[in-house]
Amino acid sequence: xxxxxxxxxxxxxxxxxxxxxxxxxxxxxxxxxxxxxxxxxxxxxxxxxxxxxxxxxxxxxxxxxxxxxxxxxxxxxxxxxxxxxxxxxxxxxxxxxxxxxxxxxxxxxxxxxxxxxxxxxxxxx
Numbered sequence: 816x817x818x819x820x821x822x823x824x825x826x827x828x829x830x831x832x833x834x835x836x837x838x839x840x841x842x843x844x845x846x847x848x849x850x851x852x853x854x855x856x857x858x859x860x861x862x863x864x865x866x867x868x869x870x871x872x873x874x875x876x877x878x879x880x881x882x883x884x885x886x887x888x889x890x891x892x893x894x895x896x897x898x899x900x901x902x903x904x905x906x907x908x909x910x911x912x913x914x915x916x917x918x919x920x921x922x923x924x925x926x927x928x929x930x931x932x933x934x935x936x937x938x939x940x
Contacts, residue, residue, distance in 0.1 A: 817841045817929040819911050824934030827901055831938070835896040837911030837931055845889035846917035850927055851896045853907035853936075860910070860924065864896060867920040874922055879905075901938045908933040 823835040835851070846868050854860040864875045864885040873885055884897040894911055914921055915928035 817844065817913060819913060819929055819931035821909065821911050821931045821934040824909060824936045826937045826939065829902055829938055829940050831901050832897070832899045833901065833936060835898065835909055835911075835934060835936075837894045837896075839892045839894075839913065839929075843889075843892055844913050844929075845892070848914040848920050848926075849885075849887060849894040850912045850914070850922065851885060851894075851909060852912060852924065852927075853905075853909045854933075855904075855907040858907075862922045862924065863909070865920065865922050866894065868918055872920050874920075898936070901936075903938050903940045906936060906938050908935050 818840045821837050848867050850865040851863040852860050853863050866873050866885045866887050870887050882900045887894040910933045911931045912927035913929040
């Protein structure tokens with residue numbers, strides 16, 4: 816069984832930066848696409864960013880493009896989300912997820928079968 820544990824969330828001011836980490840255990844995920852999603856209060860969970868299994872392809876939601884960067888270190892079984900120029904509307908619980916099937920590249924939640932518990936990011940204005 817795969818366990819994903821996010822860390823790095825917190826309370827910051829608008830314009831600040833945060834770097835989220837997601838460490839996987841129980842199984843190596845070096846062959847699986849990884850994604851970050853977020854859920855704001857009263858809203859549905861939404862896609863933020865995804866990275867292919869080898870790290871060569873990335874995709875971002877329009878709302879974070881140019882500000883967020885997803886990366887991975889397969890040797891450490893860890894995926895990251897660097898968030899710059901944070902805005903109050905980025906406030907949400909951020910979840911990392913691992914794709915169910917190897918070697919794919921997905922942004923749809925239905926393709927992700929392993930989820931972390933989430934980490935809170937709060938951006939004050």
